[in-house]
Amino acid sequence: MKRIFVIKEKCTACLNCVVACQKSHAGSDFYAPIRDIEPGRIYIQAVGASPVPLVCMHCEEPACVKACITGAMRKDPDSGIVSNEFTPGKCVGCWMCVMACPYGVISPKAEHGKKMAIKCDLCMKRNGPACIESCPTGAIVYMEEAEFADYKQCLAAVNSI
Amino acid sequence: MNHVIIGNGAAGIAAAETIRKLDNSGEITIITAERYPAYSKCLLSDYLAGGYSDDLLYFRDKDFYSRNKIQIRFKHTVKDIDFSRKIVIATDLNHPGNQETEISYERLLIATGSKPVVPPIKGYRQVNPYYLNTLDDAKRIMKAAAQARDVLIIGAGFVGLEVAFNLRKRGLKVTLVDKAARILPAQLDETAASIITKALEAEGIRVCLGSGVTEAVPNRRLPWRSDTKGVILENGDFISADLLVIAVGSVPNLDFITPGTLRVNCGIVVNQQLMTSVADVYAAGDVIEFIDAVTGETGPAPIWPNAVLEGEYAAYNMAGIRRELDYLIAMQNAAEFREIPLISMGLVNASGPDVETFIEYRPAGGIYRKIIIKDNRIIGMIFLGDVCQSGVIGELMRKRIPVTAIKDKLLNLNFGYSQIANDF
The missing domain is CATH 3.50.50.60 (FAD/NAD(P)-binding domain)
Known part of the structure; x- marks a missing residue:
């Protein structure tokens, strides 16, 4: 499956990806009213003095799916996407997946009393992930595993010149 | 292979699903005393508030049993298991007169859950x-x-x-x-x-x-x-x-087991392949006892994610693929009370000279987070008000990863997986 890969050396922590993610999932171009409601689904974490983007890896054996008590969280057999949005209304916000995810990339969201766990869905309702389009440095890319391995090799080759 | 599963809950369903994934042609039968498709017991308390349809409780799609070629026998209460003849003896409550019926197995999974004390x-x-x-x-x-x-x-x-x-x-x-x-x-x-x-x-x-x-x-x-x-x-x-x-607790539901036939302690005793003391009989979920990652001791670990894992591991071994489950965290809970999210794992009240406690308490923000470390490992945590990153701490606990080098950072607001990852 195609998923998001990170080339951390290129990240400058501009947070464009986070904003694009929030806007895309809130379905709004106005940031101020949504920024406190819609958690970003991609995270920029500081490791020492360097930023590192972190986002769901859509695991082969997702701990969040195993922990889900309602059957809301699923790994789609066709696309490989792990999401609780294939099953509208099922997620009750019990936070079992938040507790189970070893990467800490699932966030609680509450809006008008409705609770829901929020995670990267690879922008499945959109044509490709919004974060990728907004990244000005190419620190995050959307590729197949093999494609990314080749890409990393190319980058290493270029850097060694 | 003819697989029989007693129990239609988290462990039983996870096992049935996994067996089907590994063995497309084998027979799978689920026996349950229930009359409903698999539903989530964790949601029953929410259901009490009203306005909740039964459908919301069902944690698999309507066509789950047919799609996975699972024969489901509702309203069957298991009376006994004849381990020597490999037969489950059940009472079929679908028929007037409560007919007794025998179901034979080649591999059996006991996943009958727990019952209230x-x-x-x-x-x-x-x-x-x-x-x-x-x-x-x-x-x-x-x-x-x-x-x-x-x-x-x-x-x-x-x-x-x-x-x-x-x-x-x-x-x-x-x-x-x-x-x-x-x-x-x-x-x-x-x-x-x-x-x-x-x-x-x-x-x-x-x-x-x-x-x-x-x-x-x-x-x-x-x-x-x-x-x-x-x-x-x-x-x-x-x-x-x-x-x-x-609501004073639960105990493994194993009334139907004739004493002396299967090794039982607090729950059914299993090895790391989820095998019981009887050949070709496996057990998973609230009915068993297992090794706790925190204490190293064996006891019940009655929580949904554990039941699913155990069901899956049992299924692999039932299908002939050896898989060993090392340990689980028995005590782990996620909840939310009056818009206060809460996650608690492990021994949250441990104390003593060799125990280090890290606390972040911000009463105004409604946030209380605590991590307990002993012998270089996290043995307990409470995340209240802010539960983000609890999974990362949980993974450090589950995998028993030494944390001395990072212990001062664990409760930092910007702590996350990136800081412990070495695979970037």
Whole structure:
């Protein structure tokens, strides 16, 4: 499956990806009213003095799916996407997946009393992930595993010149 | 291969699904005393608030059994298992006269879950108390709640608390009683418990702690309320109620096992392949006991994610693929009470000279986070108010990763997986 890969050396922590993610999932171009409601689904974490983007890896054996008590969280057999949005209304916000995810990339969201766990869905309702389009440095890319391995090799080759 | 699974809950369904993934042609039969498709017991307390359809409780699609070629036998209560003949003897309640039926297996999984503890207290039977374990139990409570005004809940554990909140949402007068001095004594410490207790009280729930129940009193025959029953507490107080719910814990559900046939301790004893002491018989879920990652000791680990993992591992081994489960965290819970999210894992009250405790408490923000470290490993955590990153801490616990080098960073606001990852 195609998923998001990170080339951390290129990240400058501009947070464009986070904003694009929030806007895309809130379905709004106005940031101020949504920024406190819609958690970003991609995270920029500081490791020492360097930023590192972190986002769901859509695991082969997702701990969040195993922990889900309602059957809301699923790994789609066709696309490989792990999401609780294939099953509208099922997620009750019990936070079992938040507790189970070893990467800490699932966030609680509450809006008008409705609770829901929020995670990267690879922008499945959109044509490709919004974060990728907004990244000005190419620190995050959307590729197949093999494609990314080749890409990393190319980058290493270029850097060694 | 003919696989038979007793139990239609988290472990049984995870096992059936996994076996089907590994073995497309084998026979899979699920035997259950229930009359509903697989439903989530964790949601039953939410269901009590009303306005919840049965469909929401079902954690698999409608076509789950047919799509996975699973033969499901509803309303079959298992009476006995003849391990030498490899036969499950069940009573089929679908037929009038409750016909006895025999189901033979080549590989058997026992995933019968747990059942509520019935406390040995004088007079309990006469007051007709309710327990919350099955969907039918929930429906019975709902029916009684429709007629009730005063509810008394005995037991301030997770189930008791959730039942209290949800029945309160229906506008009932709710009293919560426990003999422990604070709520959730094993899952919270004093600070966290007082935050949640305040939330209970703010919701209008009366909380009576530190005094157990000595006696249940059936109808008091008061002239103005002949239906009033209640309990007498150790401190002499009488609390009246017209609906009594008991939630004082659960024990493995293994009544149908003839003593001496299968090794049983607190729960069914299994090895790391989830095999019981009898050949070709496996067990998973609340009915077993397993090794705790924190204490290293064996005991029940009755929580959904554990049941699913155990069901999956059992399934691999049943299908002939050796897989060993190393250990689990027995005590782990996620909940939310009155918009306060809460995650608790491991030994949250550990103390002693070799124990280090890290706390972040921001009362104004409603945030309380605590991590307990012993021998270079995290052995307990409470995340209250802000549960983000609890999974990362949980993984450090589950994998028993040494944390001395990063212990000061664990409660930092910007702590995350990137800081412990070496695969970038």
